[in-house]
Amino acid sequence: MNTTVRQTVDESWDRFVALLDSVPDERLEEAGACGDWSVKDLMAHVAYWDDRAVYVADTLGAGDELDPIDWQEVNIQEAALRSSWTVEESRREMQAAHDRLLEALDRHPDLDASIVRENTYEHYDEHADDVRAWLGGA
Numbered sequence: 001m002n003t004t005v006r007q008t009v010d011e012s013w014d015r016f017v018a019l020l021d022s023v024p025d026e027r028l029e030e031a032g033a034c035g036d037w038s039v040k041d042l043m044a045h046v047a048y049w050d051d052r053a054v055y056v057a058d059t060l061g062a063g064d065e066l067d068p069i070d071w072q073e074v075n076i077q078e079a080a081l082r083s084s085w086t087v088e089e090s091r092r093e094m095q096a097a098h099d100r101l102l103e104a105l106d107r108h109p110d111l112d113a114s115i116v117r118e119n120t121y122e123h124y125d126e127h128a129d130d131v132r133a134w135l136g137g138a
Helices: 003-022 039-061 071-082 087-107 121-136
Strands: none
Touching: 003 039, 003 087, 003 121, 039 071, 039 087, 039 121
16 A cells, blocks of 8 residues: 555545544434434444455455455445444444554555545545535534
């Protein structure tokens, strides 16, 4: 992973986390931040996809092929599995998954950015737009 890609991931992540940190505590479990999801649900969702990016990086980095997935079905299943998480559990897992992602990027310094962009910086930016729109509509 070249420095520019890592920098892009870092900058996008920092903006995303700063935005989430700006959401008042009493609104973190309020539906609507992204469809029916709350910010708490969104944090758990981002954790899953950061871990998926780790899997993708490690799998492709080892020269193996990825199994195809239905991302919409995965989102439904993973949201149901994480729905009982607390705000703190979601936040903690989001950060832990991101830390695992950064370690994976360091393990695969030559990985093409296109392999992880949809699950990382494009994903953070997409959901930051959702949260900003939700906050602006309140």
